[in-house]
Amino acid sequence: MAFPSPVSDSFSDNIVLRELERLRIALSADHAIVYDWSLADDAIVWDDQVLSVLNVESQDRISSGAKFKAFLNSDGIALRDNLEGNPSTDFISFHIEYKFRGGSDETCWLEDIGRRLLDEDGNPVRVIGILRVITDRKAREEHFSYLASYDELTGHLNRARLLERLGHTIQLVAAQRGCGTYMVAAIDDLAGINADYGFDVADEVIAGIGEPVRNALNAADQIGRTAGNKFGIIVADCTKQGMLPLAQSLVDAVHDLVIETTGGPIPVSISIGCVELTENTGDSQEVITGAEDALDKAKRLGRGRVEAFSRSHEIESIRRSNAIIADRIVSALNGRRICLAHQPIVCARTHAIRGYESLIRMIDEDGEIVQAGSFVPQAEQLGLIRLLDRRVLELVTDVLRENPGVHLSLNVSGITATETLCVEGYLAYIESNREFASRMTIELTETSAIRDMAESVRFVSRLRELGCRVAIDDFGAGYTSFRNLQDLVVDCVKIDGSFIRGLADNEDNQLFVRTLVDLARNFGLETVAEYVNSRQEADMLRDYGVDYLQGFYFGEPLFELEFQMAPTEVLSKKMA
Numbered sequence: 001m002a003f004p005s006p007v008s009d010s011f012s013d014n015i016v017l018r019e020l021e022r023l024r025i026a027l028s029a030d031h032a033i034v035y036d037w038s039l040a041d042d043a044i045v046w047d048d049q050v051l052s053v054l055n056v057e058s059q060d061r062i063s064s065g066a067k068f069k070a071f072l073n074s075d076g077i078a079l080r081d082n083l084e085g086n087p088s089t090d091f092i093s094f095h096i097e098y099k100f101r102g103g104s105d106e107t108c109w110l111e112d113i114g115r116r117l118l119d120e121d122g123n124p125v126r127v128i129g130i131l132r133v134i135t136d137r138k139a140r141e142e143h144f145s146y147l148a149s150y151d152e153l154t155g156h157l158n159r160a161r162l163l164e165r166l167g168h169t170i171q172l173v174a175a176q177r178g179c180g181t182y183m184v185a186a187i188d189d190l191a192g193i194n195a196d197y198g199f200d201v202a203d204e205v206i207a208g209i210g211e212p213v214r215n216a217l218n219a220a221d222q223i224g225r226t227a228g229n230k231f232g233i234i235v236a237d238c239t240k241q242g243m244l245p246l247a248q249s250l251v252d253a254v255h256d257l258v259i260e261t262t263g264g265p266i267p268v269s270i271s272i273g274c275v276e277l278t279e280n281t282g283d284s285q286e287v288i289t290g291a292e293d294a295l296d297k298a299k300r301l302g303r304g305r306v307e308a309f310s311r312s313h314e315i316e317s318i319r320r321s322n323a324i325i326a327d328r329i330v331s332a333l334n335g336r337r338i339c340l341a342h343q344p345i346v347c348a349r350t351h352a353i354r355g356y357e358s359l360i361r362m363i364d365e366d367g368e369i370v371q372a373g374s375f376v377p378q379a380e381q382l383g384l385i386r387l388l389d390r391r392v393l394e395l396v397t398d399v400l401r402e403n404p405g406v407h408l409s410l411n412v413s414g415i416t417a418t419e420t421l422c423v424e425g426y427l428a429y430i431e432s433n434r435e436f437a438s439r440m441t442i443e444l445t446e447t448s449a450i451r452d453m454a455e456s457v458r459f460v461s462r463l464r465e466l467g468c469r470v471a472i473d474d475f476g477a478g479y480t481s482f483r484n485l486q487d488l489v490v491d492c493v494k495i496d497g498s499f500i501r502g503l504a505d506n507e508d509n510q511l512f513v514r515t516l517v518d519l520a521r522n523f524g525l526e527t528v529a530e531y532v533n534s535r536q537e538a539d540m541l542r543d544y545g546v547d548y549l550q551g552f553y554f555g556e557p558l559f560e561l562e563f564q565m566a567p568t569e570v571l572s573k574k575m576a
Helices: 011-030 050-054 065-069 074-085 135-147 159-176 190-197 199-215 240-253 284-300 317-334 376-381 385-402 414-418 420-432 434-439 446-451 453-466 482-488 507-522 535-544 568-575
Strands: 032-038 044-046 093-101 107-118 124-133 180-187 222-227 230-236 258-261 264-267 270-277 306-308 338-347 353-363 408-412 440-445 469-475 492-495 526-529 548-550
Touching: 032 050, 050 124, 065 074, 074 093, 074 124, 107 135, 159 180, 159 222, 159 230, 159 270, 159 284, 180 190, 180 199, 180 240, 180 284, 190 199, 190 317, 190 385, 190 420, 199 222, 199 230, 199 240, 199 258, 199 317, 222 317, 230 284, 240 270, 240 306, 270 284, 284 306, 284 317, 317 353, 317 376, 317 385, 338 385, 353 385, 376 385, 385 408, 385 414, 385 420, 385 434, 414 420, 414 440, 414 446, 414 453, 420 434, 420 453, 434 440, 440 446, 440 453, 446 453, 446 469, 453 469, 453 482, 492 507, 507 526, 507 535, 535 548
Parallel strands: 270 306, 353 408, 408 440, 440 469, 469 492, 492 526, 526 548
Antiparallel strands: 032 044, 032 124, 093 107, 107 124, 180 230, 180 270, 222 230, 258 264, 338 353, 338 548
């Protein structure tokens, strides 16, 4: 497209025209269009690719401002009219967005950026601009706006919006001396569905159960997803006498429900805890805590149960804490906020990176990184550890798939290693991804291995058959016999960090480590020393014959997208 000569001899206008000609070439790769609109005769000169970008049959259809506006809605027409009708000299550059209806009545969003050229009297005589299709961007913006209020999986209100409306309802009930109820409905044994079928199928169950619950409510009632397997329900004008029958009707609405999933049909049920809303009700947090407490009581009684909160209930602090932690863990699992941090394992002699240990981390709802020690012990007590084990295995497999040649170690709990159903599910996943097994080392702690030695032996044997390496973690803490170690047929022992910390100043630990390394060598086992935090410790362990080293001296755990950038050059400097 050749630009006409400028109306004014303005030096700045000439610069604009030259720059736009350069931009025309650069922007063609971005499906952007340069145009020149003469306001005197209303003619528009278009870039060559305008037909394909705007999906119109010929340039004649859009050869004038009037013809172009025929493809716009009223808002777009008003914006374009303003370009030619506004005489203000303050309005030179512009950036507007509007809808365009192209061929086959397909509508797209356009971004229109440009400059108005004025005559000597300050009247607009020409508009030169760039059009870009931004339909995808507008769709993303609309999606983000939607997610500000609604849960993506279920389409119901998200936690923030539901709590906002709960607060409003509490205020309204108090002001009008009215009544109402707040309920928490939880899918029974979603953790088991997660373990047996995987997270995607569990998501299908969550999405499938919200709709029948919504349909059993009145139009004025409000429902939102408050956690991984939980829905909050606000019902105004519900009396104390009507609260439990209403909750029971919701339980009954899904009692015989079977949800069709990609993993097959799954029968589901819900349990509900509810709180009466009165003029003396406390704030939102008190109401939620009461409903959660009632839900805990209902779930202890079995599946498909309903309980109301009584202020006479004694809420034990430990149980409350466990419930909160369990909710955080399940929410993180379902929200894909369980992640890995990778710490390098290096050769003791050369300090070359041999692989990484993949350490579990949880990202809290506020974005904070939670270390394993703050939730893994509780997950073991609450029966959630098998879900974390499975998620770590899935994440490790994903990393191995994306990074050929990388070797990763991962921890597995004693429950997953010894309980039949857990063992079968864990091994089945590895078998279905067997091409990555040779690049995995499964770490089983010494204390969990000796808890059920027979089952541990079977688990280790099957892992090795699949091609995995196996290591005993925290070796030395449980004081197992080397005969048991021989029965397990592992590849490696990782020396418990308590014997490595302060090694240079503890002669007993020095003797223990030397003895352990000698025995491991006699059994043909490799050794890894953890918690190596100084050059002195690294040198001593190398001299003892330890094969591999791991600790902050060689690198802190790095997150998934960063771990390939392990500081090998830093490690080399540390050898010097």
